[in-house]
Each structure stands twice: as C-alpha cells, then as structure tokens.
Amino acid sequence: xxxxxxxxxxxxxxxxxxxxxxxxxxxxxxxxxxxxxxxxxxxxxxxxxxxxxxxxxxxxxxxxxxxxxxxxxxxxxxxxxxxxxxxxxxxxxxxxxxxxxxxxxxxxxxxxxxxxxxxxxxxxxxxxxxxxxxxxxxxxxxxxxxxxxxxxxxxxxxxxxxxxxxxxxxxxxxxxxxxxxxx
Amino acid sequence: xxxxxxxxxxxxxxxxxxxxxxxxxxxxxxxxxxxxxxxxxxxxxxxxxxxxxxxxxxxxxxxxxxxxxxxxxxxxxxxxxxxxxxxxxxxxxxxxxxxxxxxxxxxxxxxxxxxxxxxxxxxxxxxxxxxxxxxxxxxxxxxxxxxxxxxxxxxxxxxxxxxxxxxxxxxxxxxxxxxxxxxxxxxxxxxxxxxxxxxxxxxxxxxxxxxxxxxxxxxxxxxxxxxxxxxxxxxxxxxxxxxxxxxxxxxxxxxxxxxxxxxxxx
Numbered sequence: 001x002x003x004x005x006x007x008x009x010x011x012x013x014x015x016x017x018x019x020x021x022x023x024x025x026x027x028x029x030x031x032x033x034x035x036x037x038x039x040x041x042x043x044x045x046x047x048x049x050x051x052x053x054x055x056x057x058x059x060x061x062x063x064x065x066x067x068x069x070x071x072x073x074x075x076x077x078x079x080x081x082x083x084x085x086x087x088x089x090x091x092x093x094x095x096x097x098x099x100x101x102x103x104x105x106x107x108x109x110x111x112x113x114x115x116x117x118x119x120x121x122x123x124x125x126x127x128x129x130x131x132x133x134x135x136x137x138x139x140x141x142x143x144x145x146x147x148x149x150x151x152x153x154x155x156x157x158x159x160x161x162x163x164x165x166x167x168x169x170x171x172x173x174x175x176x177x178x179x180x181x182x183x
Numbered sequence: 184x185x186x187x188x189x190x191x192x193x194x195x196x197x198x199x200x201x202x203x204x205x206x207x208x209x210x211x212x213x214x215x216x217x218x219x220x221x222x223x224x225x226x227x228x229x230x231x232x233x234x235x236x237x238x239x240x241x242x243x244x245x246x247x248x249x250x251x252x253x254x255x256x257x258x259x260x261x262x263x264x265x266x267x268x269x270x271x272x273x274x275x276x277x278x279x280x281x282x283x284x285x286x287x288x289x290x291x292x293x294x295x296x297x298x299x300x301x302x303x304x305x306x307x308x309x310x311x312x313x314x315x316x317x318x319x320x321x322x323x324x325x326x327x328x329x330x331x332x333x334x335x336x337x338x339x340x341x342x343x344x345x346x347x348x349x350x351x352x353x354x355x356x357x358x359x360x361x362x363x364x365x366x367x368x369x370x371x372x373x374x375x376x377x378x379x380x381x382x383x384x385x386x387x388x389x390x391x392x393x394x395x396x397x398x399x400x401x402x403x404x405x406x407x408x409x410x411x412x413x414x415x416x417x418x419x420x421x422x423x424x425x426x427x428x429x430x431x432x433x434x435x436x437x438x439x440x441x442x443x444x445x446x447x448x449x
Contacts, residue, residue, distance in 0.1 A: 051247075051326075053243075053244060053247060053326075053330060054244055054247030054248045054250070054251055054323070054326055054327055054330060055243040055244050055245075055246050055247020055248070055250070056247065057243070083322075084251075084319065084322030084323055084325070084326055085318065085321070085322035085325065086322075086325070087322065087325045087326040087329060088326070113329070133303070133306065133332070133335045133336060133339065133399055134335060134336055134339030134340060134343070134399070134402075134403050135336070136406070156233060157233040157234075157236065157237055158237070158333055158336075158337055159233075159236055159237035159239075159240035159241070159333075159337070160236065160240075161236070163240055163243060163244065167233065167236075181333075183329050183330075183333075
C-alpha cells in the first residue's frame, strides 16, 4: 500500500531547509517557530510563525527567507502570518536540534521554560525555592560546556549577543560560550 | 440589524469599548516605547560590556512589546495609521505613558532602580493581562511576561548589589529611590478607560497588582539595605498627556528622521 503524502508535507520539508539567521545550524522548523501550514481550496499557502522574543529583529528576515524558499520550491506568493498564542517556548526545540546546538558551540536550553539559568530542570527550581522573582541566592548553574563538556561553568550574563542567548564561561577550558536561554 | 451579543462580537463591535481599548493599548505601548528608548541611550555607555548588552537587550524587548501593542492599537483604531505612525508622528501631548519612564536616564543607579520599579509592576500587570478575554492582547501579554521575568531578576539583583555595595553605590541607589518614589503611584491609577475594560474582562485590575508590587519592592529594598521612602504625594499627568519637559526633548531626537524625511525607509 502506498501512503499518500499530504500536500503540506512537502511544504514542511521545504521549510526545514530555511535556517534561522542568528542560529544558522537550526531550521525555522527545528526552532519551533513555524506553527502551522495551511493550503486553501485554491492552493494558496499560508505559513504561521511565532516570534522567539517580542523584539526579535530577525523576524522580517525569516519571513522573507520563508517566502523566497517556498517560491523556489514551487509555491509562489506565500502569505506569512504572525501568531502569538501559544507563546513560543524553548521546550519546542527537539532532541536532534539540541544536539546540533551543542555541536555548534551553543549550550542547549534547560527544559521547563523561563525562570533563570540557576539550575538544570525541576531540581534546580526547587533549590531556588522556586518562583521567587528575585531569588535570594542562585544555585550554581549546571550547564555543560559545549567544548570540553565540563560542568564547571559560570553564568556571566543572562543577556547575550541576541535576545535568545545568555553568556557563560567555562572554568576548565577557559572558554566563554553561549547558552540558549530557557523561556 | 440586531445580532445576539456574544462576548466576542460585543468586544469587536462596541464603539465605547473599542475606543477605550485603543487608549489602553497606547498607554501600555507608550510606557514601553519611552522606557525602551531611555534604556537604549545606554548603548555604548554602560559601566561594563555585559551590562551594556543587557540594557540594550531589555530595551529591545520593551520596544518589541511596544511595536506589538501599538500595532494592535492601530488595527483597532482603523484610521489608517500603523505602529510606526503612532511612534514617530505623535506629539508629546498625545503620548500617554506614565511620567516615570520619560525622566532622563540619570546615573546607572537611577536607570536600574527605575527599571526595577517599572518591571515589577509590569510583571504582575502582564500576569493578569495574559488572562484577558481579548485573545490578541492576552497572547502579547503572555509573551511579554516571560521576557519581563528576566528583566525583574536582572535589575532586582542590581538593586541589591548597589544598595548593599559601596558607600557611594548605596548613596546613589537611595537617592534614585527617593527621587523616583513619587512617580510610582501613577502606574496604579485607574480611570474610566480601565473601569470599562476591566468590567469587560479585557484590562488588568490594578487594585490587586499594587500590593503585590509593594511586597516585592519592599522585599528587595530591604535586602538592598535601602530605606523605603515614606512620601505619600504622588505625581500624575502622563496618562492624559501632561508631561514633563523631558518627553518633548526625547521625542525630538527619536522622531527627527521621520519628521525630516517622512516615510523614509532603509
């Protein structure tokens, strides 16, 4: 039996080749910012995307790249619609994409959304005593250096070269590196 | 034609509610645009590189939030303006931000203390707005809330570092807190615009926001070894367009390009 591919499958495959301009190892699909693809009765394609941050300056470039890639792929005149609900979270970055980030030199985000880089997963959250907006004391970050894999790393700043990254420093290999911020 | 008024059509169709919502979105958007601009003035001037980048990042978040809020205001207004026209072509009298955000950036302590006082209020307000019955506003708020959590923590830690730091940093942080205190009350004022929208389930009721803000601010101020100001007199005026002289000067700089070359793009 032959499985008939849905028409949107080919569009998704094409979108998976559109790379994020600021994190060029991940496609916009891997990053989780493409939310839906719709094809209406007349064949008009609409792609819904959601921004990573409200002020992400790459959104216009991403829209342009999506329109262009799909035009080349045989879908001219695609409409790109911006959606805000539900709000983007780094939890939408899959396992494969997390590995690619680490190989590229960016530590992947802690799971569980925003709330600081104080710890890894739920455990860190409990240690911080939780939902304190301004924690009294931060637990040591348990972020692995993407270069030497040491856990002896420190948070230099929660705000880095782009809205989505924090600046870390590895005490073992003495190398600054970026961390994809959990949000 | 009389269609049964479901909540959503009432939301979209009622002129009074629509007008109030445009005004409300302008207030939310203007607070962020003006404060974002003030923060961006630090770009290239902050005390250390990491902080320069952090302030620019927070400014970017605020200006991004302002873009979304003003765009929504323009769409609902339906007068052919867009978010850029609202940002670059309005006079100061038509800006409805609170006075606190337009004050000159001052020293680093002033910038940090102001950002803390604003961000904590914004956090609890956005928490409520994320539950708004207005779906687009709720979506923008939910997104902004995630960003604001990072802002509060960052500047909150700075307030503690400065207050509990050297004699000079303590003195500067205290002076900033004292100077800013009388501008904080305006963030919680509510008028007919708020009342209409709170009743419709669209806006955030600031009455429960204020005590949460006060508790969080008090906690950090105490940990920073600073003294909470006691003055009860509060300045107001920004929400109705009565501004300090500082806003006009800021706008003249922010708007000069669009004023000189209308419609310029690059």
